[in-house]
Amino acid sequence: MVLLSPSISALKVLLNVCERYAEAHGLRYNVKKSELLVFKSGSKTYSTPPVTLNGTELEKMTKFKYLGHWVTENLSDDVDLERERRALAVRCNMLAPLVLHRCFHVSQIENVTGLTGDAKLIELGGPPYLLPLVQRDKLYDLAKLAGYLHRDPAFIAGAGAGPWPYIGVNCEGIINLTVSNGTVNQGTRITSVEPVGAAKGNSGYLTRRLPNNETRSALLGNYLLSEGKPGKVLKVVVKKRIGEANFITAIREALKNHYGDKVVGLGGTFVVRAGRVKHHVMPDFSATPICSDAEVDAWLHYFEMRAPITHVGTLVTGDHGLDLRVQHFHGWGEHGDGGHYHYDTTPDVVEYEGYFALATAVVRVDRPAHTHAVGRD
Template identity: 35%
Template sequence: MTITIRSLERRLSSSTKLSPFASMQALRLSANAQPAVDPAKLKIVKRTLHVPPLDEIKTVFHEALSKNFAEVKVEIVDSPDLTEPPFHLATPGLSGRPTILDVGGISFYSNEIEKQKLYDIETLVKHLGYTKELLVIGAAHGPWPHLKKDSDVVVNTVLNKPKSAARSYGITVDETRGKIEFQALPLNETRFSVLGNLFLSEGKPGKVLKVFAKKRTGKDSFIFSMRRSIENRYGKKLVGIGGAFVIQKGSTLQYFPNLLNKPLAEGSRMRRVNSYYLYDSSPPQIAVGTFVSANTDLDLIPHHFHTFSDHKEGGHYLVDSSPETVEYLGYFTPGEVLYKVDQAPPGKAPAVPIPENY
């Protein structure tokens, strides 16, 4: 039987009541038939995070970044309107129920993409009790039923709001041309696969940490410097940070899985290293994601940021590749609670040919 949007609308408006999860999945059937996992069937663990005063985090960040960058400034400020350039986020601020969401894990990855587990941000956050307008930003593996191939996704969306101009972006590799393909996702495409590291908040203005760093002199990247600083300072007290930053100047090293070891076209800007493609992207790049002070028994991903840009370049942020000229500007805030959703079983993860301090 052929299912059309019109027939689905009739079915959903009939006397038969469907759950919110079933309704959303049904509306997507006309585009593709692969549903996301029902969040009610997933194991979810909630942890209350340690939330240090912003003044304290400010000092911790400054000390760590000063060891790796020539110029550093960390301030506590009122959040600017982050919907404006250069950030282009889905809401003006980062405040209001700040939450860290860590979903899935790398052992759910499969070379056969149709076997990769699918999640839906919209149904998941409603299951967690978030029903007001909600900013969701971060890094995840892509929605393969929509993009039809292995992919990453830059999540930048606002839920429970009638209209939004903000977009999430899918990132894939065109091996025949040897280049990254970057495309805006439909506003109703809120799925991802395998794993995701997301920051949630009501998107309200509020006090945030403004972090500026210029000219990298050490081995640690911008994000790794800050992540290691909270690891060293807070030990077993779990701290989670979410936010966005812009690489204003300097190129950025990105990577993308190449577990099938496919060759690249001659003259490609990309290069192969073991099971990954590496490539440089040009500024400005906007990055969104999270980092935590420890992976704990929940097997949390320590830090994960994806980037996007007006000039259709982006990917998984590793480190700047032009340390002499790089400039970062970011806004961050600590989360109050963390959810680990569907912790992956132990398994052999793909080897990552990247130094730990990236």
């Protein structure tokens, strides 16, 4: 039971009525479980006279729980919101392994149960190694990189150029591998234009899985590096796009608007559960220089791909002067689709579900000495 009154004197009258009623009906209130809460008006302070029940002074509290809701002296919802935040974090931690196994397909990879554990972002190379002309010597062994960084266990996931020497042509990399006790478990997919050399508009694509002994990435890449353990993550679930920004851009811009100059970096995965998305797949390397975004657009092969399709990658709200790519996600589906994510093409029906780990640092590897802004969409 809760008694509300506009003043202490009025409250005493109500308590007196309760005491008389209880005495007349053979009842007795438990004073130890009864409390007094005085609501504050702004920053004012009050000297509250004693309030008694059955001759015992009631303990004055700053908050109490009523019907599952915390009532506080300043009428703030902060306590309830913090409780819900913690509960949501716990639920996300419980869901993350399930999402990884069902949507991210790491059930085929051992020792991965989450996205966190000393999470950092890795940026390898950059678009200047692809454009205007490719620098084929830019190859990076991700398993060796994990060893160089003394990371074992290591979970590496994100978007980059696939190992072109493995199939002999340029390809997209949907990176997903672990290293545990020196052993590699590879879940990376690569997607290439099929047939090789097909003209834009007359081509298809082929997605395949890399073997455990192929751990290279080429030219450029944006990866989450963690221990692959459960932990606190940011969960984002949305339906129906109403603005121009794609899913990742909307998240990045919201973080930028809130945190300003304080740079935030996230790495993780999202699933397009319903609708269709626009992806590109890079054809083989161009023999002629590509010097503008318009020329990049003419070179890339675009496809509309269908849900469900799972994406991995990173985003940052600033580049720390390191020439970082602010967002980069690649995706693939069990039905064979795969490529570089641009945006959904069915805004009225699209559904996204994402899980992202907060990174503590960026590891910048082989930063191009001469850079440009071409080819970063």
